[in-house]
Amino acid sequence: MMKRILFSVLAIFITNFTVFAQASNYDFKIVGYYSLNAASSKVGSFPFEKVTHVNLWFLNPDSLGNYTRDISRIKKFIEKAHQYDVKVLFSIGGGGRHAYYHALLQDDKRPMLIQNLMSEVNKYGVDGVDVDLEGRDIDMNYEKFVVELAGKLKAQNKLITSAIAVYYKDQLSDVALSQYDFVNIMVYDRTGPWRPAEPGPHSLYDHAVEDLKYFGEERGMTKEKLVLGVPFYGYGFGPDTTYRVSSMNYRQIIKEFRGSENADEWKMQDGSTIYYNGIPTIKQKTILARDKASGIMIWQLAGDAKGSKSLLRAINEAKEVNTGIF
Numbered sequence: 001m002m003k004r005i006l007f008s009v010l011a012i013f014i015t016n017f018t019v020f021a022q023a024s025n026y027d028f029k030i031v032g033y034y035s036l037n038a039a040s041s042k043v044g045s046f047p048f049e050k051v052t053h054v055n056l057w058f059l060n061p062d063s064l065g066n067y068t069r070d071i072s073r074i075k076k077f078i079e080k081a082h083q084y085d086v087k088v089l090f091s092i093g094g095g096g097r098h099a100y101y102h103a104l105l106q107d108d109k110r111p112m113l114i115q116n117l118m119s120e121v122n123k124y125g126v127d128g129v130d131v132d133l134e135g136r137d138i139d140m141n142y143e144k145f146v147v148e149l150a151g152k153l154k155a156q157n158k159l160i161t162s163a164i165a166v167y168y169k170d171q172l173s174d175v176a177l178s179q180y181d182f183v184n185i186m187v188y189d190r191t192g193p194w195r196p197a198e199p200g201p202h203s204l205y206d207h208a209v210e211d212l213k214y215f216g217e218e219r220g221m222t223k224e225k226l227v228l229g230v231p232f233y234g235y236g237f238g239p240d241t242t243y244r245v246s247s248m249n250y251r252q253i254i255k256e257f258r259g260s261e262n263a264d265e266w267k268m269q270d271g272s273t274i275y276y277n278g279i280p281t282i283k284q285k286t287i288l289a290r291d292k293a294s295g296i297m298i299w300q301l302a303g304d305a306k307g308s309k310s311l312l313r314a315i316n317e318a319k320e321v322n323t324g325i326f
Helices: 002-027 036-041 072-083 100-104 110-124 142-155 166-171 174-179 205-218 250-256 279-292 311-318
Strands: 029-035 053-057 087-093 128-132 159-164 182-186 226-231 233-237 246-249 265-267 273-275 295-299
Touching: 029 036, 029 311, 036 053, 036 072, 053 128, 053 159, 072 087, 072 110, 087 110, 087 159, 110 128, 110 142, 128 142, 142 159, 142 174, 159 174, 166 205, 182 205, 182 295, 205 226, 205 279, 226 279, 233 250, 246 250, 279 295, 279 311, 295 311
Parallel strands: 029 053, 029 295, 053 087, 087 128, 128 159, 159 182, 182 226, 226 295
Antiparallel strands: 233 246, 233 273, 265 273
């Protein structure tokens, strides 16, 4: 009798766990940044089945707030993505300074900028906007812009997301953060070509733990709103500070260095060392994101390899919450 009861309890537990696992996997976001240029020409080879969201970078206006760039060739990409139930967003801004935004975000220009941006959103049928204004581009009018843009997007049931980082955490108000459906936390670039005297890893697992803790605990954002950003590239330093810091995407790294997909750093022939994220760390970060966030963000998809060495493939494998449990 006792064995039957224990068996029944175990069966119920396994069934409930499976349902939970399926729901968790379904809700797990895999957000990939992909260039507008690539989306205009590489539709057939894109791994739509392995992502949930694609942020097309970067759609920016001219200094007057007008969108004059011809991106009409992305329509096929968007149509294909929607066939796979993949959300497509325009990402605005990008790393580096965009001085014209300071003028365009002011009270007299902001409504026009938002109207023009919404026209592009509706013209191409994308699912929302990703705000990737960083560093000095975040000024006193950033919050107003985000609030007003969010109002327009949400009125049409479209998404508003953002790429954020701890580097400028004090510039991000709680009001602005609350507008986003979710945020992509850029947990990379702790160092790089701009810091040749500070060689070392730019995207450790510990960095991911720290940044998720900050935005989750100190800023009070729920895990459903947090997406962990990972790099598909690396930086090479050394052997001393007289050497120019190099950059390589993951695909290039594993092509040149046999076995490097299973490491996070590699000593090169010239004595320099390149630091990146290999398959084991990407899987470890995905498991962390499964526990403390609601997904993984990738900068950028074009840096990935194919086949068994693909980091995107590793993410899809690691997101399965019931892997190795029973």
